[in-house]
Amino acid sequence: MKIMAVQVHFLPEDITVTATVGEPLLGVAERAGVVIPTGCLLGACHACVVDWELAPGAEPEGVRACLTSIPAGVAMLIIHLYQDPTW
Structure with a gap:
């Protein structure tokens, strides 16, 4: 069974929205x-770095939001x- 809808929970804002697999994280x-700062939109400046957990309680992993999709x-x-x- 494919999961196509993903619940995305933003902290510390405590906002949850439903997203589609492949949808850009910035969108x-x-x-x-929710505002995620951006600079170059190419991932080089690292302004948009966020940590994400792929499951509740999982080890957070840093990703560049401008290059990342759900x-x-x-x-x-x-x-x-x-x-x-800085941003």
Whole structure:
């Protein structure tokens, strides 16, 4: 059974939205009213780095939101946002 709808939970905002596998992470955040800072939109500046957990309680992994889409095979994705005064 393929999971096509993924619950994306943004922390610390505590906002959850439903996303589709393959949907760009920046688009999901924008739709949820969550701001992820961006710079170059090519991943080189690292302004958009967030940590995500592919399952509740899993080890967080850093990803560049401008290059990342909602992955297949997960039902819930937890996104930890940063406050970087540079951006």
